[in-house]
Amino acid sequence: MLEEVKTRLVKYGFTGEGEREIADLDPSMLLQFIDEFKDVVRFMTITCYEKDGSFYLEYHFSMGGRVLTLRVAVPEDRTVPSITPVLPSADWAEREIMDLFDLKFSNHPRPKKLIIREDAERGIYLNS
Amino acid sequence: MGYRVPLGPYHPAFEEGEYIELELEGEMVVDAEIKIGFIHRAIEKSATRRTFIKDLGLIERVCGICSYHHSWAYCLAVEKAAGLEVPVRAEYIRVLTGELERIHSHLMYLGAMAHKMGFDTLFMYTWSGREAVMDMLELFSGNRVNYAINTLGGVRRDLDEDTASQIRSALDSLEDLALKLKDTWSKDASILARTRNVGVITKEQAHMLSVVGPTARGSGIHEDIRKTAPYSVYPDLEFDMVVLEDGDVWSRTFVRVLETLESIRIARQVLAKIPSGPIKNPKPVIKIEPRNVMSRVEAPRGELIDHLITDGSDRPFRLKIRTPTLVNLPATEFMMRGCKLADAPVIVGHIDPCMSCMDR
Numbered sequence: 472m473l474e475e476v477k478t479r480l481v482k483y484g485f486t487g488e489g490e491r492e493i494a495d496l497d498p499s500m501l502l503q504f505i506d507e508f509k510d511v512v513r514f515m516t517i518t519c520y521e522k523d524g525s526f527y528l529e530y531h532f533s534m535g536g537r538v539l540t541l542r543v544a545v546p547e548d549r550t551v552p553s554i555t556p557v558l559p560s561a562d563w564a565e566r567e568i569m570d571l572f573d574l575k576f577s578n579h580p581r582p583k584k585l586i587i588r589e590d591a592e593r594g595i596y597l598n599s
Numbered sequence: 600m601g602y603r604v605p606l607g608p609y610h611p612a613f614e615e616g617e618y619i620e621l622e623l624e625g626e627m628v629v630d631a632e633i634k635i636g637f638i639h640r641a642i643e644k645s646a647t648r649r650t651f652i653k654d655l656g657l658i659e660r661v662c663g664i665c666s667y668h669h670s671w672a673y674c675l676a677v678e679k680a681a682g683l684e685v686p687v688r689a690e691y692i693r694v695l696t697g698e699l700e701r702i703h704s705h706l707m708y709l710g711a712m713a714h715k716m717g718f719d720t721l722f723m724y725t726w727s728g729r730e731a732v733m734d735m736l737e738l739f740s741g742n743r744v745n746y747a748i749n750t751l752g753g754v755r756r757d758l759d760e761d762t763a764s765q766i767r768s769a770l771d772s773l774e775d776l777a778l779k780l781k782d783t784w785s786k787d788a789s790i791l792a793r794t795r796n797v798g799v800i801t802k803e804q805a806h807m808l809s810v811v812g813p814t815a816r817g818s819g820i821h822e823d824i825r826k827t828a829p830y831s832v833y834p835d836l837e838f839d840m841v842v843l844e845d846g847d848v849w850s851r852t853f854v855r856v857l858e859t860l861e862s863i864r865i866a867r868q869v870l871a872k873i874p875s876g877p878i879k880n881p882k883p884v885i886k887i888e889p890r891n892v893m894s895r896v897e898a899p900r901g902e903l904i905d906h907l908i909t910d911g912s913d914r915p916f917r918l919k920i921r922t923p924t925l926v927n928l929p930a931t932e933f934m935m936r937g938c939k940l941a942d943a944p945v946i947v948g949h950i951d952p953c954m955s956c957m958d959r
């Protein structure tokens with residue numbers, strides 16, 4: 472079964488070499504990836520960072536001893552599809568990014584503030 | 600018609616601040632929602648303002664219980680990015696500190712769980728053992744909480760034979776205590792009544808909730824970073840991955856009882872096998888080329904991840920810390936649905952939540 476998963480992962484740019492791999496992915500393909508692999512990979516977390524005025528998200532998944540990272544360039548409207556509807560464990564990771572970096576996740580089931588106060592402005596990691 | 604009951608942010612069952620809103624129907628919990636952030640200190644952001652070596656002191660203070668594992672994960676990430684070799688003796692000292700910390704953390708948890716169930720005799724008895732571990736840690740690191748023993752490329756203090764023999768004898772009495780705990784936790788009627796078939800999650804649910812550490816292993820998931828993605832000298836040491844299948848509060852707690860015994864086994868092997876040699880790589884870490892690295896360690900509560908991105912300067916460009924509580928705590932929202940109100944604090948408490956870790 473693992474061999475079969477490996478061949479399917481190749482089309483996303485994962486060659487199966489080394490303990491960690493990073494592959495670039497279009498945001499529109501994100502849900503398809505999660506849907507296809509949610510039973511074989513374990514969601515770890517999402518890292519968000521700002522580089523040269525653009526935002527990037529890195530989604531990390533664990534598969535046995537290996538880590539698969541999907542790097543997604545956030546579009547200019549700062550919105551990416553939420554993966555929480557298919558993968559409930561991403562809930563807090565996405566809400567934290569909303570609070571810290573003021574990005575939007577479309578279709579998030581409960582986009583409430585998690586880390587910051589209700590009356591605080593989102594994006595506390597920006598402009599400082 | 601349901602009604603809502605707030606738990607926290609300050610509550611006798613919680614050691615730190617968190618807020619849980621429960622929706623009840625009679626005595627049954629139908630929905631639960633957790634709010635965090637009461638101890639948020641923006642540590643990830645602050646880390647990008649300090650140099651790599653200065654960050655070590657900051658990262659160790661993410662948590663007051665598993666502080667050592669935070670500094671270990673950070674050191675591993677920086678060493679990986681900078682290509683810094685760590686002497687073998689230093690690796691053994693790191694494993695010893697890590698395992699002693701695991702024992703102290705698990706004993707603290709077992710005591711706190713007994714306290715949450717109103718079993719204060721067991722609470723005091725368990726914590727007496729924890730005190731002995733903290734004395735051991737103080738003996739060779741000089742500190743009881745933030746041991747400050749790690750440095751980039753090795754450790755700061757060596758272990759002498761006198762200290763090693765004191766630790767050896769302390770481990771013997773600790774083993775007696777752990778065996779008594781094993782007996783109590785497997786037989787005591789009131790413990791079993793409060794924990795058996797409470798907060799059950801199946802293996803499939805545990806996978807979907809992405810839980811880690813003892814919370815996952817108590818639901819039959821075979822994952823322990825020390826075994827599945829080994830680091831340091833763990834491949835040279837003999838120990839078993841403790842996995843129980845029942846998926847209730849009891850099995851996830853009992854995993855920790857058995858892991859305490861495994862940690863004692865590892866600590867003994869370290870003291871027997873530790874080679875002589877230097878304890879630190881003298882090469883300093885000043886600037887690091889652009890890298891994107893990740894380190895994972897098995898902290899007492901589960902997989903701890905440090906994701907480090909460097910940009911060629913003398914400080915991290917981005918440091919993301921994913922603590923185990925950050926994935927284990929949201930899973931309790933799921934576990935609490937359908938439980939009785941009196942079980943809610945036990946369910947939240949049984950994943951051993953560490954709020955300071957989680958809020959960063």
